[in-house]
Amino acid sequence: MRRWMSMAMSAAIALPPIVVCLAFAASGVAALTTSQPLFWPAQTVTLTEAIGMHDTAEIVRQIALGANPNIRYDTWDILKRYQHVSVTPLEAAVATREQYLFETIVAQGGLLTPENARTLHCFAVQEHATDIAAYIAARFPPPASCDGVQLPW
Amino acid sequence: MPESMPEAGPAKAGHYTDPGDAGHIGSAQAGHYTGPRIAAWVIGALTAVALAGSVYQVPIQVSDSLEVIERVIPMPSATAAFVDGLHNSPTMLRPLKEVRTRLLVQAGDALGGRYHLVFRGYHALAGVMLIALFVWVCRARSWTDVAALAVALAVLTGMHTFVGLFRESFPVNHYLIVAVSALATFALAQSLPVASDRPYASLRGWLTDLAAIVLLANAALSFESGLLVWPVAVAAYAAGLRGISRRGVVLMTVVVVLYAGLRVGYLGKHGAGVGERGTGFGAGALTEEEQIERFGNRPLVLYAYNVTTTAASVLLSQPQVGRFTVVTAWNSGALPPVFIVQIASSLLTTALIGWYIFSRGPSGSRRWREPVPLTFFAVLAVSSLMSYAYAKDEIVSTAGVFYAVAAYVAVRAMLSLRPPVWAGALLIVIALAVSCAWALRSAGLHLRLRHGAFEARTGWAYVLWPTKRNEWPKDAHTLRVVSKMREEALMHPTVAPAMLPKWTELWWGED
Numbered sequence: 001m002r003r004w005m006s007m008a009m010s011a012a013i014a015l016p017p018i019v020v021c022l023a024f025a026a027s028g029v030a031a032l033t034t035s036q037p038l039f040w041p042a043q044t045v046t047l048t049e050a051i052g053m054h055d056t057a058e059i060v061r062q063i064a065l066g067a068n069p070n071i072r073y074d075t076w077d078i079l080k081r082y083q084h085v086s087v088t089p090l091e092a093a094v095a096t097r098e099q100y101l102f103e104t105i106v107a108q109g110g111l112l113t114p115e116n117a118r119t120l121h122c123f124a125v126q127e128h129a130t131d132i133a134a135y136i137a138a139r140f141p142p143p144a145s146c147d148g149v150q151l152p153w
Numbered sequence: 154m155p156e157s158m159p160e161a162g163p164a165k166a167g168h169y170t171d172p173g174d175a176g177h178i179g180s181a182q183a184g185h186y187t188g189p190r191i192a193a194w195v196i197g198a199l200t201a202v203a204l205a206g207s208v209y210q211v212p213i214q215v216s217d218s219l220e221v222i223e224r225v226i227p228m229p230s231a232t233a234a235f236v237d238g239l240h241n242s243p244t245m246l247r248p249l250k251e252v253r254t255r256l257l258v259q260a261g262d263a264l265g266g267r268y269h270l271v272f273r274g275y276h277a278l279a280g281v282m283l284i285a286l287f288v289w290v291c292r293a294r295s296w297t298d299v300a301a302l303a304v305a306l307a308v309l310t311g312m313h314t315f316v317g318l319f320r321e322s323f324p325v326n327h328y329l330i331v332a333v334s335a336l337a338t339f340a341l342a343q344s345l346p347v348a349s350d351r352p353y354a355s356l357r358g359w360l361t362d363l364a365a366i367v368l369l370a371n372a373a374l375s376f377e378s379g380l381l382v383w384p385v386a387v388a389a390y391a392a393g394l395r396g397i398s399r400r401g402v403v404l405m406t407v408v409v410v411l412y413a414g415l416r417v418g419y420l421g422k423h424g425a426g427v428g429e430r431g432t433g434f435g436a437g438a439l440t441e442e443e444q445i446e447r448f449g450n451r452p453l454v455l456y457a458y459n460v461t462t463t464a465a466s467v468l469l470s471q472p473q474v475g476r477f478t479v480v481t482a483w484n485s486g487a488l489p490p491v492f493i494v495q496i497a498s499s500l501l502t503t504a505l506i507g508w509y510i511f512s513r514g515p516s517g518s519r520r521w522r523e524p525v526p527l528t529f530f531a532v533l534a535v536s537s538l539m540s541y542a543y544a545k546d547e548i549v550s551t552a553g554v555f556y557a558v559a560a561y562v563a564v565r566a567m568l569s570l571r572p573p574v575w576a577g578a579l580l581i582v583i584a585l586a587v588s589c590a591w592a593l594r595s596a597g598l599h600l601r602l603r604h605g606a607f608e609a610r611t612g613w614a615y616v617l618w619p620t621k622r623n624e625w626p627k628d629a630h631t632l633r634v635v636s637k638m639r640e641e642a643l644m645h646p647t648v649a650p651a652m653l654p655k656w657t658e659l660w661w662g663e664d
Contacts, residue, residue, distance in 0.1 A: 005577040009568055010300035012585035016592035017307035018196065024599055025199040028206020035645065037206055039596075040603045040653065042646035053651035055607075056614035061643045078651070107620050 048092035051101055052078035059089075059104060069110040080153065087152045090116065094124045095152070099131040114140055122146035186294045193299050197288035200306045204284065205277035207602040208319045212642035213272045215612030218324035219635065225255040226631045244423060246416050249375040253325050258634060268634065269641040272324055279329050280319060284309075286336040287554070290343065291561050297568040304588050305561035308502060311594030313470055313495065314546045314553035320605035321547075327376035332551045334372035335385045339528060339555075341365050342389035344396035362401030369405050373412050378539055381532055381551050383409050388531035392524035425542035427452045432459065432543035433475025436484070456541040463540040464533055467552045470499040475544030491662040498590035501583065502560050509563035525562045529555040597661035604664040606647040613642040 024039065031037035047067045050058035052075060063069055072086045079085055079095045087095070090110050093102040106112055112120070117140035124133035125146065136142070143149070225234045234255045238248025257275060261268035287309060293302045309315060318329040341361055347354040365386055372379025383405055390402045397405075416422050428445040431438055434455075439447070448455040462472050471479050471492075479492045510521040520526060533552040540548040572580060616639050617625055626632045650664060 005574070005581070006297065006568065009577070009581050009584055010297050012581045013564060013568070013588050014300035014303040016585070016589045017303045017595065020307065020592040020596050021196060021199045021203060021303070024203035024207075024596065027599070028203040031206035031210055032202075037210065037599070039599060040648045042648050043652055045649075045652075050649075053649040055611070055649045055651075057607075057610040057643050058646060058649070060614045061646070064643070104614070107618065 046073040046075060047089055048073040048075040048087050049078050051089055051092040051105070052096060054096065054098065054101065056101070056104055059101075060108060063108045069105055069108055085152060088116075090120055091123060091152050094120055094127055094129050094132050097127060097129040097132070099129075099135055102132050102135065112136065112139060118143045119149055119151065122149045123151050126151060189293055189296050189299050192296070193288055193291070193293035193302050196299065196303050196306060197284050200310065201281040201284040203599070204280045204310065204319070207599045208280050209273050209277045210645075210647065211273060211276075211320065211322075211602055211606040212609040212613065212645065212647075213269060213324055213638055214322050214609045215616060218322060219616065219638075221251065221254050222258060222324055222638075223626055223631050223635065225251050226258055226634055227628050228255065231255055239420060242422070244425060245377070246420065246422055247327065247374070247376055249371065250323070250325065250327060253375070257325070261634070266633075266637045267641075268638045269645075272322070276319060276322060276326060276329065279326075279333055283318070283329070283333050283336065283554070286333065286340055287558070290336060290340050290558060292343075298565055301561050301564040301568060304564055304591060305557050307588070307591035307595040308560045309554060309557035310598050311498075311591045312467075312553040312556065313473060313594075314467065314550040316598055316601045316605075317547035317550050320602060328378065328547045328550045330375045331372050331378045331381055332554050334368040334379060334382050335532065335551045336554060338365050338368050338382050338385045338397070339389055339524075339558075341368075342386060342394040342396045343524070346395045346398070358398055361396055362398055362404060365397045365401050366404055366408055369408050373408070378536065378548060378551070380409060380412070381535055381539075384531040384535045385528055388528040389524050392522060392527040394524050427455060427542070429542050432545075433462075433472060434458065436477050436480040438476060459541055459544050460537045463544050463549055464537040464552075466544070466546065467533055467549050467556055468499065468503045470495040472544075474546055489659045489662070491660055494590045494593055494660070495662075498587055498594065501587050502563075502591075505563045505567060506556075506559045509559075509566050512566070520566075523562070525555075525558050529559040593660065600653075600657055600661050601664065603648050603653075604650055607650055610642050610645070610647050613639045 027038035036042060045053070045055070045058065047059065047062045047069070050062060069089045072088050073092075075085050075087060075092060077083065079087065079092060088110075089105045090102065090112065093105050117136055121133055121136045121140070121142050124130075124136060133142070224237070228234045228237065228251075231252050234251040235248045238251035239246065241251075257271050258268070261271040264270060284306070287306065288302065291298070291302050291305060293299050318326060318332055341364055344361060347357045349355075351357075365382075369379070369382040369386070372382045386397050386402050386405050390397060390399065427448050428441040431440050432444065432455075433439075444455060459475060462475050465471065466473055471477055479488070479496065482488055482492055506526075510519075510526045512520055514520050514523065521530070529552070532555045533549070536549045536552045567580075567584075570580075617636060626635055
C-alpha cells in the first residue's frame with residue numbers, strides 16, 4: 001500500500017478504538033481511585049426516587065444510614081414525568097404498583113397505620129395498584145368512600 | 154511507517170515459525186521494533202485499566218454464588234471443599250470452584266473482612282491477565298501491527314460474548330478461567346522451542362509442557378468447558394507451533410482421558426439433555442417443558458440447532474442465546490441501531506477473516522493451516538458442540554477471544570495489501586466504519602457491567618432480611634462474612650438503569 005494510504009488506513013483502523021479506550025481508561029482510573037467511574041456513575045437520589053427506580057439496594061442503604069421511611073421526600077421526573085412531587089416512601093411504592101417495594105418499605109420501618117392506611121388504599125385504587133390495595137385491605141378495613149381523602153395527585 | 158510484518162510460512166515441514174518473533178531477528182532489528190512494542194503494551198494497559206475499573210464496580214453476586222460461599226466457609230479444609238465439589242452434583246464436576254471460593258474467603262478474612270477487594274480484585278486482575286495475554290499472543294512488531302491490535306482489542310471487548318466473562322460470578326466466573334487458560338496455552342505453544350545445545354534446554358521444555366498440563370487440569374476441574382484448553386494445544390501443535398512439545402500434547406491427552414474416566418467411570422456424572430434449562434429457538438424461547446414436548450423424541454434436531462446457532466452467534470452476532478432477536482425487533486417496528494452496528498461489524502469482520510484464511514501466505518500455503526485460524530476453528534467447533542443442550546453466549550466466550558485474535562491477523566494482512574488508489578480509498582472508508590462500530594460495541598461492555606453491578610447489588614437487599622431471621626446463616630463465622638459482604642455491596646452505590654438515557658438502549662440494546 002502506498003505510504004500515505006497505509007498511514008490513512010492504519011489511522012482509520014486504530015483511531016476510533018484508541019479514543020474509546022482512552023476515555024474508558026480515564027473512567028476506569030476514576031472508578032478505582034474515587035470509587036465512581038466517569039461514565040454512568042451512581043447519582044444522588046432521594047429515598048422516594050430510589051423507590052421510583054425500583055432500586056431496592058439503594059432503599060435499604062438509605063434507611064440503614066438513617067433516612068426516615070415515614071416522611072415526605074421530593075421526587076423529580078420519576079413518578080411524574082418532568083414534575084416534582086412530594087410523597088412518602090409508602091406512597092411512592094404505591095405509585096410504582098409493585099407490591100414487593102411496598103413490602104420492602106414496611107419491612108424496613110415504614111409504618112402502615114390506621115391513619116395512613118386509608119390514604120394509601122385510596123391512592124392504590126386510583127393508581128390501579130390492585131395487589132397493594134389488597135395487601136392494605138387485609139390489614140385495615142378499606143374505607144367506604146375515598147371522597148375527601150387527600151391523595152398525592 | 155514501516156510496513157507490516159511479513160507473514161510467516163512453515164520454516165520446515167510441520168514447524169511454524171513467525172519471523173516477527175524476537176528469537177528470529179537480530180538485535181538491531183529488535184531495537185527497531187521497540188516503539189511499536191511499547192505502543193502495543195500501552196494500548197493493552199489502557200484497555201486493561203478500563204476493564205478493571207468497570208469490573209471492580211460490580212459487587213459480589215448473590216444468585217448462584219452466596220450458596221457456594223455459605224457452603225464452603227464451615228468446611229474444615231480446602232481438601233474437604235475439593236471432595237465436596239466432586240460429589241455435590243449429578244451433572245457438574247467443578248471441585249476447584251469450591252476450593253477457589255474458600256481460598257478467597259480466607260484471603261478476605263486475612264485482610265480484615267475486605268471480601269469485595271478480594272473477590273472483585275480477583276476478577277479485575279484476571280481481566281488484566283486476559284488482556285496482557287492477548288497483547289502477548291498478537292506480538293505486534295510494527296506500527297501497522299499496533300493499528301491492527303487496537304481494533305482487535307475493540308473486537309475482543311466489544312464481542313457480545315465477552316461481557317459474560319465478567320458480568321456474573323458464581324462467585325468466581327469460571328468462563329473467565331477457561332478463557333485465560335486457553336489463551337495462556339496458546340501463548341505457551343507460541344513460545345520458541347529451546348535449542349538442544351542451550352543450558353537447561355530439556356528442563357525448560359518440560360516446564361513448558363508442565364505449565365500447559367497444569368492449565369488444562371486447573372481449567373477442567375474448575376468448569377467443564379475448561380477442556381477447551383486441550384483442542385487449543387492440539388490445534389496449535391497441528392499448525393506447527395512447537396512451544397508445547399509432542400510429549401506435552403500427549404500428556405494433555407492423557408489428562409483428558411483421566412478426566413473422562415473420573416467424571417463418567419468413577420463419579421457417574423451424566424451430561425445435560427433435552428429440557429435441562431430454557432433456551433432460545435427461532436425468534437422466541439422454549440421452556441424446559443416445551444423442549445421435551447417438541448424434541449423429546451428427536452433431540453438431535455434441537456442439538457443441531459443449538460450447535461449451529463451458537464457458532465453463528467460468534468461469527469455474525471446473531472442469534473444470541475439461540476434467539477434471533479433481530480427478527481423480534483424487526484417485527485415490532487423500527488430496528489434499533491444496535492442490531493445494525495452488531496451485525497454489520499460482525500459480518501464485515503468475519504468476511505475479512507474468511508478472505509484471510511482462504512488466501513495464501515508468502516510460502517504459497519493456505520492460511521487456514523496457520524496457528525491462529527486453525528486454533529480459532531478448533532475452539533469454535535468444540536465450544537459450539539459443548540453448547541448442544543442449550544444455547545448460552547458464555548459457552549462460546551473463549552471462541553470469541555480467539556475470534557478477536559483471528560481478526561488481528563486478518564487486519565494485519567489487509568494493511569499489507571497494495572490496492573489501486575480508488576480501491577484503497579474505499580477500503581479506508583469501510584475500515585473506518587467497521588472500526589467505529591467495534592469501538593462503539595467496546596464502550597457497550599462498560600454499560601453492561603453497570604447493569605450487572607445494579608443487579609448484583611439489588612440481590613443483597615434481600616439477604617439477611619429483618620423479618621426472616623430463621624433463614625440467616627447459623628454459623629457465626631458465615632454470618633459475619635455474609636453480613637460484611639452485604640454491607641460492602643449495599644454501601645457502594647451504582648447507577649440505576651432507569652437513570653440511564655434512552656439512547657443507550659438504542660445503541661447498546663436492552664439489558
